[in-house]
Amino acid sequence: MILLKEVILQMFFALTPFVLFNIYYRDRMRNYSRAFILVTSSICMFLAMTFATSVSEGVIFDIRHIIVFFALVYGGVRIALVLLIESALYRYYLGGEGIWLALLALVVTFSISLLMYRRYKASYRKTLYIFLTGALFSLVALGLTYLYFPTYVSHHPAYYLFVIPVQNFVGIWLLLSLFSKCVSDKELFIRHAQNEKIETMSHVAASLAHEVRNPLTAVKGFLRLIQENPENITKTDQYIRISMDEIQRTEAILTEYLALSKPLKERTELINVCDQLYVVREVMLPFANMHNVELELQAYEKPVTILANPDEFKQVLVNFIKNAIEACEETVNGKVSLSLFIEKSNAMLIIKDNGIGMDEGQIKRLGSIYFSTKTSGTGLGLTYSYHVIHAFGGSVSVSSKPKVGTKFTITFPYHAQP
Structure with a gap:
């Protein structure tokens, strides 16, 4: 024995x-x-x-x-x-x-x-x-x-x-x-998660291409006006200023998109969630407009800092917002709202939509590999997001009703700035 x-x-x-x-x-x-x-x-x-x-x-x-x-x-x-x-x-x-x-x-x-x-x-x-x-x-x-x-x-x-x-x-x-x-x-999981990220980026890129075309068209029109009437200095200065603003806005969106598409690095640092939300909102706004969905942001008045990898955190936001927008694409007056606040030493991010919603069985399977409420989805976007959130000491809670909407509450430990 x-x-x-x-x-x-x-x-x-x-x-x-x-x-x-x-x-x-x-x-x-x-x-x-x-x-x-x-x-x-x-x-x-x-x-x-x-x-x-x-x-x-x-x-x-x-x-x-x-x-x-x-x-x-x-x-x-x-x-x-x-x-x-x-x-x-x-x-x-x-x-x-x-x-x-x-x-x-x-x-x-x-x-x-x-x-x-x-x-x-x-x-x-x-x-x-x-x-x-x-x-x-x-x-x-x-x-x-x-x-x-x-x-x-x-x-x-x-x-x-x-x-x-x-x-x-x-x-x-x-x-x-x-x-x-x-x-x-x-x-297998890493490979599929990377493929899911590439697919997400390709969808966002399609909407960005459409959105970037609008300011370029405006700049082209103003340049033509300047060419037709170069003597009018006041109007020329005004046209140039508007064109520069449009170009800078387009450049900022494209820069953030390229940052999102880069390979992730193993690092953690103090990041301001408010800043990250504004950046991702600008990137995802064209995608929301393409699906006729309103994207609303109610950020906290003061900086809300957490310890996380900024690249991974941005990708998590993109995944959640993209899913919320797609859930609202068949809804009249579709709306996705993002709100951020601090409660009991935790940073609370709420992503709410008025889309198709989910039943109890679907909610329990969220985050599982290969489960998705979309017919063509793999579920790996949310699986990856859940992994990242848990790795940073956070948690996710979900409440949803079919044909009413879904609310994701993402909680992170709040780290005050030194």
């Missing part, structure tokens, strides 16, 4: 990188890094070797070979070498009569890992190579132990012929299969 507990504990340690990945990268728009593999593998290896299984004094068995192989697959040769040196030093520190056997086993299994990981990466039958690697690790452990300590094997045949293979087979299968599934799901 004690031995069974130790084996189960080793299986738990094997899941350490998988568990930490789901905790650390849950709300991040990027996948694992080599530094993450090194840190989590080191933690996993330290725990596994500290609480290793053993039936003979000084001869211990754990999942260190599996961790090195995992680091080789996801971190590369350099990371695996670091872990190999780490495990060798720690095993030397633990001591016991099986120390030289353990060091020899590390060299042999690392050579096997180098041979197998290239085939594992290139093959579509990854499960086969996972179990084959586990089998080779078990054979190395059994063969070397029998070579140096044959009496240990003969006195405990069940342990060496059953427990160690199960520990290797189940450990390597759990770690690599679950971690691989998480990594592929994260890549």
Whole structure:
């Protein structure tokens, strides 16, 4: 029974990188890094070797070979070498009569890992190579132990012929299969979220092209008037001033649009939500006009600052406002209102529309991947937005009624300006 507990504990340690990945990268728009593999593998290896299984004094068995192989697959040769040196030093520190056997086993299994990981990466039958690697690790452990300590094997045949293979087979299968599934799901989510952003930007760009054409037409008309009557200095100055204002407004909108379309960067800073709302409103106003929807903003009188990534926050605003506008496109006198206020040390942003609304079932599924109230939508825009809001310590609440409208209340921790 004690031995069974130790084996189960080793299986738990094997899941350490998988568990930490789901905790650390849950709300991040990027996948694992080599530094993450090194840190989590080191933690996993330290725990596994500290609480290793053993039936003979000084001869211990754990999942260190599996961790090195995992680091080789996801971190590369350099990371695996670091872990190999780490495990060798720690095993030397633990001591016991099986120390030289353990060091020899590390060299042999690392050579096997180098041979197998290239085939594992290139093959579509990854499960086969996972179990084959586990089998080779078990054979190395059994063969070397029998070579140096044959009496240990003969006195405990069940342990060496059953427990160690199960520990290797189940450990390597759990770690690599679950971690691989998480990594592929994260890549899929990031790819679809980026595609959703591109689609959103293309819709906004279509409305911007229409909106930019209006001031350009006005500027063209004023230039023609100046050309026809260049002697009238007063009128010419007036026409030039109006034309400059139109050009500057167009330039500001296009600048903010280009800033929104840039790749996101990992950073957080104090941002003024009021300023962000005014900027995004200017960008989204042409989109609202194209759908015959009024876009109203009631900002707070004083600066409302939160700690967030400005690029990600703008993208969140674009996603929510775009959805609200599209919900109102079939509504007579469609209206989307944005209001901002401070309540109990929180910045509260309310996005309200009088569009088609949602029922209770739709509200509960909001933010889920691939759920959308639009026939052609994927739902990833809101999924991404929910992830960003939660990553900044915020929350989202929704109230809606079919054919009445929807109200999103987004709450962020308020950070006063220093």
